Amino acid sequence: MNSDSDLQIAGDILEVPHLLRTPRQHPVTVAEFAGLARSIAEDRAQWEHLVEYDATTRWYHRLRTGPGYEVWLLSWVPGQGTGLHDHGGSSGVLTVLDGTLTERTDRGTRVLAAGAQRVFAPGYAHEVVNDTLEPAISLHIYYPGLTDMPMHTKACATRTATATA
Secondary structure (H helix, E strand, C coil): CCCCCHHHHHCCHHHCHHHCCCCCCCCCCHHHHHHHHHHHHHCHHHCHHHCCCCCCCCEEEEEEEECCEEEEEEEECCCCECCCECCCCCEEEEEEEECEEEEEECCEEEEEECCCEEEECCCCCEEEECCCCCCEEEEEEEECCCCCCCECCHHHHHHHHHHHC
8 A cells, every 4th residue: 555645745835836826916817906906995094095085076096006007096075977988998997995986887877885896898888976975985997007088978878788789
């Protein structure tokens, strides 16, 4: 009978660094970008002191960049919104940090409370607005970095949805 165990044959995996996958320094998958957003959301000390509120326009601050991506922090006072738009060739993750935001698309309306996330592909058209009486804060990650944000009319969005259905 052979008494060799897997451990005796292969050695302790923790002592064999070439068999371990090196953790990535930057996210590359949708799940990793969503995870990055959740980890930033949990670390309020990283972003809370930066937030400002502006009654005349949505406030935003680029929080971080990495190879090919950007992380943005936005604040929303009651009534502020984006208008219907897409993000050009960028994919994204929207995470609500505080308050509540409403997302409207041609498929319906979603109320996004603190902790909610939305992941979207290039060309995804939506409108985001603070419909509440309290301010809100959100985190947005774009890959590649946001260079284009085309605005849409409601009729254009309906035609696009009909054409692609």
